[in-house]
Amino acid sequence: MSNGYHIVVCAGIVPDPLQTLEPVMSGSTPALKNEMLLPAVLDPWAAHALYEAANLAAHAEGSKVWLVSAAPKSKLQQVMMNVAQKAAFELVPIDAPANGFADAHSVAEILAQAIHSISGLDRSRLLLFGGWESASRGAGVTMQLIGEQLEITDQFQGVDRFTVLPDGSLEIHERIEGGRHLVSICSGPPTVLGWATGNLPEPRNNPQVGMANMRTIMPALQKTKSTSLTQNVRYLSVMPPRQQRQTRIVKDRSAEEIAAELLEWISQE
Amino acid sequence: MAESILFLAHVDESGKTLPKAAYEAFSAAVDLAHRLGATLTVGIVGEGVREAANTFSGAGVRILGVAGPDFAHPRYRSDAAALEAICREAAASIVIAPATSRFLRVMAGVAERLKGQIDTHITSFDIVDGMLSAKRWFYRQRLEAVIQRAGRPWFLVMDCGCQDAWSGAQGTAKIEMIEVALPENCRRTVYAGVRTPNIDAQTIRPDAKLLFVAGAGWCKKQPDGQTHLREAESIILQFLEESGASLGGSKSLVDQSGENQAVLGFMTHLNQVGQTGSTPRHPKGLSMCCHGEEPHVVGWRFISERRAVNLDPNCGWARGKADVLYVADAFQVIAKLNSLLAAKAVRTEEWCEASHELNPAGCQQ
Ligand SMILES: Cc1cc2nc3c(=O)[nH]c(=O)nc-3n(C[C@H](O)[C@H](O)[C@H](O)COP(=O)(O)OP(=O)(O)OC[C@H]3O[C@@H](n4cnc5c(N)ncnc54)[C@H](O)[C@@H]3O)c2cc1C
Numbered sequence: 001m002s003n004g005y006h007i008v009v010c011a012g013i014v015p016d017p018l019q020t021l022e023p024v025m026s027g028s029t030p031a032l033k034n035e036m037l038l039p040a041v042l043d044p045w046a047a048h049a050l051y052e053a054a055n056l057a058a059h060a061e062g063s064k065v066w067l068v069s070a071a072p073k074s075k076l077q078q079v080m081m082n083v084a085q086k087a088a089f090e091l092v093p094i095d096a097p098a099n100g101f102a103d104a105h106s107v108a109e110i111l112a113q114a115i116h117s118i119s120g121l122d123r124s125r126l127l128l129f130g131g132w133e134s135a136s137r138g139a140g141v142t143m144q145l146i147g148e149q150l151e152i153t154d155q156f157q158g159v160d161r162f163t164v165l166p167d168g169s170l171e172i173h174e175r176i177e178g179g180r181h182l183v184s185i186c187s188g189p190p191t192v193l194g195w196a197t198g199n200l201p202e203p204r205n206n207p208q209v210g211m212a213n214m215r216t217i218m219p220a221l222q223k224t225k226s227t228s229l230t231q232n233v234r235y236l237s238v239m240p241p242r243q244q245r246q247t248r249i250v251k252d253r254s255a256e257e258i259a260a261e262l263l264e265w266i267s268q269e
Numbered sequence: 270m271a272e273s274i275l276f277l278a279h280v281d282e283s284g285k286t287l288p289k290a291a292y293e294a295f296s297a298a299v300d301l302a303h304r305l306g307a308t309l310t311v312g313i314v315g316e317g318v319r320e321a322a323n324t325f326s327g328a329g330v331r332i333l334g335v336a337g338p339d340f341a342h343p344r345y346r347s348d349a350a351a352l353e354a355i356c357r358e359a360a361a362s363i364v365i366a367p368a369t370s371r372f373l374r375v376m377a378g379v380a381e382r383l384k385g386q387i388d389t390h391i392t393s394f395d396i397v398d399g400m401l402s403a404k405r406w407f408y409r410q411r412l413e414a415v416i417q418r419a420g421r422p423w424f425l426v427m428d429c430g431c432q433d434a435w436s437g438a439q440g441t442a443k444i445e446m447i448e449v450a451l452p453e454n455c456r457r458t459v460y461a462g463v464r465t466p467n468i469d470a471q472t473i474r475p476d477a478k479l480l481f482v483a484g485a486g487w488c489k490k491q492p493d494g495q496t497h498l499r500e501a502e503s504i505i506l507q508f509l510e511e512s513g514a515s516l517g518g519s520k521s522l523v524d525q526s527g528e529n530q531a532v533l534g535f536m537t538h539l540n541q542v543g544q545t546g547s548t549p550r551h552p553k554g555l556s557m558c559c560h561g562e563e564p565h566v567v568g569w570r571f572i573s574e575r576r577a578v579n580l581d582p583n584c585g586w587a588r589g590k591a592d593v594l595y596v597a598d599a600f601q602v603i604a605k606l607n608s609l610l611a612a613k614a615v616r617t618e619e620w621c622e623a624s625h626e627l628n629p630a631g632c633q634q
Contacts, residue, residue, distance in 0.1 A: 014408075017544045017564035021411050030414070044545040100407045101414075104377075105386055135409050135544055139389045141377035148381040154458050155345040157374035160538065173464065176370040179473030179539040182343060183461040194374075197538040197545070201524070232386055236402055236415040241570070244589040249582060251596045258578070258595045259605035262555065263613070265576065266479055266512060 004062030045131030100136030280315025327437030484559020561585030
């Protein structure tokens, strides 16, 4: 494509997975205890989408990447300190309490509105990227809903590979059952791609890219107004799993003995 | 509120029947219809739906179908159009579907078209205060919630392995076919096949009784100061072959292949278990050379019996994450286990041969 792609990446933020999560009720909606204090990261599969977007933009002249993120402003700012060094993008922030318990329909609506209002976005060149499933709600529905709202109906989820073919059409590999991939050819943008891991390693931090990004990120964050989300879900209970196993620790046994015990266990019906 | 239920399914890759996940979700739908006193309709999509529909003939329900070559393979536009047409015809308040990869990537779009609401990865249903409620996990299997919605239609996509599969008498089902004419732009995307990853063996086996998880320890320097990658590769592959287990990996291990480090050649991101990987369902799981950190172990939520082999007695598995932790060298344990499995296979074969001589009708393994 001669004048490149317009790539919009939708990415939320999630608590660092090493943190202990404890649910608390905040009004009628659950939240995480000390949620605003938990260190956060860019949602992992959406982060892969961002790396893939940056890589694609670097190889298709005239392309541009926007990162649209709905999250509490102060947490988003923290996460951007790291993410801004990984890839060049323009941030479109939405200050909203979008955690795992927020309703995907409401989140999709504010994201679609934000994308709608990006000035200079050429819909005919639009590749709408995001994570396939988030590490918070993990529903895999937000990108589909945004796609429908923006009337983009060539959609792909669980994407691990995206290749631009010589004629400009797109070859897309989506995860399916049994560790296999479904291969489709789409004639071109606009498309929605919900990424899984993709194929790129996490880019190293590049302070220069970070500085350039921050020049637009900080003013965008300052300008963003706080938005509330409609809650359509009624939570009857939210609990961590109850079972904690009583681990039997087996030491000082020979490899033969352990193997025999494992064989017996594997063979039991 | 009087509810009506639509159950949706698609024909599987054989073109003749439905995926197992569909019969499991159908059993939940039948039970729910009974408890809510709701009507139940079935909608099926595929190139041909006759044989699949016949498997529901014993259920005594209304069956709607959309068929044709355009619906043979998964594609968002055609699947969404077919499912939308069925939903409009059935006009149900609750739509239940199995969490196959084909449906997971289209059902939310259909819900949006119907001005409905959707929840996926449902593990069970219940009736609370006369209202339907559903259970699902949040934060990657770390918090479990029971939810309700007032909005209708409510689309509920049910995870695999949560119910016994439904089975009933087969006959010739009455199918009401719905014509769905696709506009030309629906063919902007074309199906180009299914690829199996380029690996020595097919290592992901969703129906296996055992999940074997390999961690980054397999690629680390061992007590002799050396790495033993080729040995690790061959003993793991041998174990998979002898045991029929499905292979999972920790993130640290699968990431190494992305970074072009020396690594187990057959390990890909598709094998990754955990927070940013998969959450497979197998009755048993055996981990070796994996530390058992929380982001990894959340992927074990649906593994009932768990054992681990690790050199470190204080690894994550020791802290209530496994039933048994063997503090031992995995290289030695798996080598012994492979010889025991091989010996067992030989004994079984000999026993089969001997019993065949006594009873040529068959050998029960
Ligand atoms: C955002 C985020 C998402 C993540 N998502 C995931 C995820 O989806 N899945 C995942 O797995 N991790 C995930 N992680 C990473 C996770 O925190 C751990 O870093 C990772 O699981 C560690 O992998 P490991 O246990 O294989 O490696 P290590 O921590 O390096 O452990 C290797 C283990 O091997 C043992 N060992 C070495 N040699 C032997 C031997 N001969 N015999 C027996 N034992 C031996 C060692 O004692 C050690 O315990 C995530 C982290 C983050 C921050």
